[in-house]
Amino acid sequence: MKFDTIIMGGGLSGLTCGIALARTGKRVAIVAGGQNTLHFFGGSFELLGNVDGADVTNPLEAISSLDQQHPYSKMGHEQVAQLAEQAKSLLGDAGIKTSGDSARNHYRITPLGVTKPAWLTLDGLATTDRPDSLPWKKVALINLESFIDYPIDFVVEGLRALNTTVEMPTVTLECIKRARRSATEMRATNLAKVFTNTRNVAQLAEAINAVAGDVDAVLMPAVVGIDNEDASDILKAQVEKPMYFLPTLPPSVSGVRINAALRHYFQMLGGRFLLGDTVDKATLEGDRVTRVNTAKLQDTPLEADQYVLATGSFMSKGLVSNFERVYEPLLDLDTNAPKEHAQWSQFGLMGDQPFMSYGVMTDEHFRPLKDGKPLSNVYAIGQVLGGHNPLTLGDGTGVSLLTALAVAQNILDQK
Amino acid sequence: MDNNKHYDVIVIGGGITGAGVARDCAMRGLSVLLLERFDYTNGATGRNHGLLHSGARYAVTDRESATECIEENMILRKIARHCVEETDGLFITLPEDDLDYQKTFVEACHASGIRADIIDPAEARAIEPSVNPDLIGAVRVPDAAVDPFRLTVANVMDACLHGAESLTYHEVTGLIVNQNRVDGVKVRDHRTGEEKEFRASVTINAAGIWGMLIAQMAGVTVNMFPARGALLIFGHRVNQMVINRCRKPANADILVPDDTVCVIGTTSDRIPIETVDDMRVTDDEVRLLLAEGEKLAPSLATTRILRAYAGVRPLVAADNDPSGRSISRGIVCLDHETRDGLAGFITITGGKMMTYRLMAQITTDMACAKLGNNRPCETADIPLPGSEKPKSGNAQRSFAFNAAEGRHGTMTSKISMESDADKALVCECEGVSVGEIKYVVENQHVHNLLNLRRRSRVGMGTCQGKLCACRAAALLGRFNNNIPKAQEDLAEFLDERWKGMKPVAWGSTLREAQLTATVYQGLCGLDKAITRKEGSK
Known part of the structure; x- marks a missing residue:
């Protein structure tokens, strides 16, 4: 050839x-x-x-x-x-x-809640212009129950060091429980497949709205939609507060x-x-x-x-x-x-x-x-x-x- | 803990010897305090082959050790069955070895009471396919694999069940000596920085090679000769039986299967006492181990090396020989009252992991004689916690349950495996679940990831903690309610794993290191998370 x-x-x-x-x-x-x-x-x-x-x-x-x-x-x-x-x-x-x-770095937020300089960030992910603060006074970081691949306590610790009040409400969903049953299925990409289904996304949005409380922004790990941004767009439209995603440990859904x-x-x-x-x-x-x-x-x-x-x-x-x-x-x-x-x-x-x-x-x-x-x-x-x-x-x-x-x-x- | 409490016995050293002494003393009704400066098994106990010697290795050169080994071997199979894997072992003769030695070897084994069957080389290859196919002779002996971490923790747990108290991260900084009598110890709590004193009628020095320094604190001299041994761990279990060379004991001639990996070792070099805390393995040691290891099992040449590590044996000069020429591998139990005129102080040293129980018995007998206690030793008959009954053998159970049962024996029933959340696997290589981590954190003195690794094998398998370390750190932070410390722990853990990988960092070990650094340093910024914390202090 x-x-x-x-x-x-x-x-x-x-x-x-x-x-x-x-x-x-x-x-x-x-x-x-x-x-x-x-x-x-x-x-x-x-x-x-x-x-x-x-x-x-x-x-x-x-x-x-x-x-x-x-x-x-x-x-x-x-x-x-x-x-x-x-x-x-x-x-x-x-x-x-x-x-x-390319002439001015902004900051990404790592899976440990640390800020690192970045050039281009995918739309939809949380970023900040400064290494030591977030653009929000108070956020809710959504904890997906027993998603042990996401070190959420570390992220909360990191975000609090950025002079932000962080709530960590937990969301429990039937569709996650099913994924949970296999002890090794709780990876970011597995969840992203679960949250590609629009019915599951609607459940997630409803659950988030129920627990988010009075915050400037809702953050959650980037585990929504495996193929494209359709599912995350739907979610953002259904969540009442401004919503941004945070990168996870590998495998990276956005990657x-x-x-x-x-x-x-x-x-x-x-x-x-x-x-x-x-x-x-x-x-x-x-x-x-x-x-x-x-x-x-x-x-x-x-x-x-x-x-x-x-x-x-x-x-x-x-x-x-x-x-x-x-x-x-x-x-x-x-x-x-x-x-x-x-x-x-x-x-x-x-x-x-x-x-x-x-x-x-x-x-x-x-x-x-x-x-x-x-x-x-x-x-x-x-x-x-x-x-x-x-x-x-x-x-x-x-x-x-x-x-x-x-x-x-x-x-x-x-x- | 009540600092004014007066103990019958203080045991210094959380290796297998100290743990065994604490158990024996507690079972005879003595009040006991066990002190360890870092974590249990931090010294030579955690840095050897994990070989349950049959004694065959010593049969020709040291009949006394060989006999002790086989007796203790049979006892440990019974009282510590959850720590022992009954693999059997081969002593192989290679073309460059003298086949006549085999006869001498077998006769010596039989004279020591060790089963030793000459088998056809073809049969040896059939029962152990990894063995060097060029072998010209093979002898089958009752060697086995033992997990030193489990064995030590089981002894500590049983001591505590019999009323003993145990403190890790408590380093003895001095002895309290009054008029030719040791009344107790001064310690530093490494976790709080606090200085404390504990008092006892008898203080037992079971600190391995560091026992030489403890003795110095009491003003007495025990001549020890630190003998360093380096070992390599390979990424999977190449062999199912222990493989030894049938010749006079030499460097790197034992290959032991341990859980999911296998270990080749050891080298043997005298080192100065000042260097016993530097456990980094040198390039020369690695070369020697690889060259010799390949002769036992050729496939080691193409197997990934997980890490290299080294330990220091506390060899002891026979007493009253200040020159140190006659060195014994045998058990040395010193009553400093009769030897040095210093009452209330005993040093137990020499010996080997295999004979820890016997060493503990001899030491406890000596302590009991001083305290007027005449209860007999029962440690050879009463099983350790976890080994009360045979394994369930229930093949229906999950991977994680079977893995946990291998580690905790009958104590596995205390591990929560009910909810999906508890069943979730933290470490996929070794099958460690959330429930098991909860159990060891609550029951086995776990303060950091290093402790957790030794209690559960988290991060000890093929991936060396690449992804499970972060999961485990986050869980530990939550259980101990200290998130910042858990992040520091994570960085320390990765560095500790790297220390063992660095001397063998080529091939897939280098690949894995790049992957780990890419995830934690590049993607996560763990290095930055740690410095941020230090900056805000």
Whole structure:
């Protein structure tokens, strides 16, 4: 099978790149293993949240202080600003409505009730303009009975630290009790399926109205509607007070929805989405990849002019390590990881872990290096790229979106 | 607690020895206070293989230990059946080993009263498919797996049922000595910072390697030689039987199946007493354990390593030998009145987890003699709480019930499993329900997630607490009515798990670490939640 571009990896960066190319009429195939890190999505995209441990106010400005190895540094200030706008509109075209400004961070509220800088937050989720306060004096945070995957006491504690009075009324519903019966079914996505049914949503709205009391806003975990925003729109219309959602622990309902929306948009544009398959071999001739083979299409190689590596970091198996080394498993590309495994990590899990910044090395066009030289028709995007720690910088989803768009642009500029 | 109360006995150390001594003393009608500086099983008790030795390992080199082991092995199967899994063990001979040793080994086992049957290597492979297929000889012995956490807590619970009092997070900072007599102890309560004093007729030093320092506080010298042993836990249960090498005891030659995982160990290195609190495992130790472990069960080479940990054995110099040349693995019970002219003070050390009950019996006999108590020891006959009856064997029960019954034996009937909310699983790897967490919080001295893990196995399975830790922390915060502390606990717990993962952080262990950090640091901002709290103090 022959394509213009084959993208290896169907997460946020792979889908974004695929859409940007397919929109121009390119024949694009995405080979997607299945689950990706959107399942850990916190409801907001981040461009750049922290530099040197301090919250960033203006991400576009703060980019100049980043290391030369950082993917944004390879684009430069102007391209980052332009691609940030492009990313926002692409998401909107896919049906993902967000609010936010690349020149001014707002704050998202985490599943532990902590505020963290954010660039674009999905409409419907609670946000605040300040790190230390909420826009409401008094809120009701709805406690769905025995939803033990949501650490609601922690969230209440966190919101109270933001100078807000928080009530925590409990809602008990027959439809949740049924989900409860299986001891492992009380996950956010399971509940979202229960609250896709409009009758259940109406019950939920009625129960919320009965307990909400005199508050400025009603908050509840984002577990309403698995496929799209229809169910949450219905709920918001039926709840008497202004209502906002808070992100949960994984699996993330909004992440699942974003994943589905991007995929549908890509397929609507004519893209081929090979789900549940992985590229397990890439044939290299000189500095060019000539074809790839997937696990399922053993005897049918896929061919393209350009190949995009969007395979993610260690947790997505885009990077692999063993006792001896860190490597990129498909093409054995150059990485920035040192040889000695004792250097890969340090004590103190939530510190600045060296391995978080490992990934493939590229030239300024995001063409990965092999033995010090760039491959001519391969690009690397998203978390497989080295040179930045998404946890300390708060830039993971931003790097995925912007490198995807930058590479799409590079590919289009070639012809 | 009444600080003016005068106890018959104060026991220092909440490891298996101290717990066993407290139980024995309490069962003989003595008033007992058990003091532990951190959590039960924090020292060597919680840092070994979890092997219920048959004694075969010592049969050739130390007949006395071997005999003690097999006797205690048979007793523990009876009195602690809910802590023991009767797996049996193999002693395998590999091509590079001397097959003649097998004969010596079997004869020594028989002379020590240990069942030891030579079996065909093909049969060994059939009953234990994970074993190295190159083996040239195999002997089957009555080794088994034992859960040191459960065993210790069952002893403490029974001591308390017999009237003993027990305090965790109470560190002995000094002994009260008056005219050649120890009258009690000075302690610091780590949870409140309070300094307290407790008095007793007899103070028993059962603090493992730290007992050397306790003895110093009393002005007496006990020569101990800290021997560090490192171990690795693998992500699933590769073997169903204990696998040992049939040769003179050496490094990393025992592989034990424990619940859902398996453990290879140990190394053995003398270390200075000043370093016994640094339990981080080195790269060299990991290399050695992996290399030797693969010889027992080749599939370990491709099995994910969950974590690495180390413990310190309290080896003791035979008394009156200040040079420390003759070191014993045997039981050492010192009456400091006859030895040093210091009355009211006993040190129990040496020995091994396997012989804790016998050690407790010897120590309690000595204490009773001082107190004029002549009640006989009954600890070998009366089962521990949880082991009064065989397991129900009711296959109709849920996964969580069966898992809980494995952990708590007959005490499982006290776990609420009625409502759907109580049945909900907190830890999916180990089958820990909300009801079980309530039970251990109410009954087993649980102040933090670390305690909870040791009592229930929350976070000890394949995921190492990735998602269950947050659920468990939130529940604990609610039961103990302290949410901010529960968040700190969560961060400490993840860091504690990471300490064991860091030395083996490559392959899927590194992947899992990235996933955990992505969830808690990236998505949740747990690091920020903790600093916010500290900032507002």
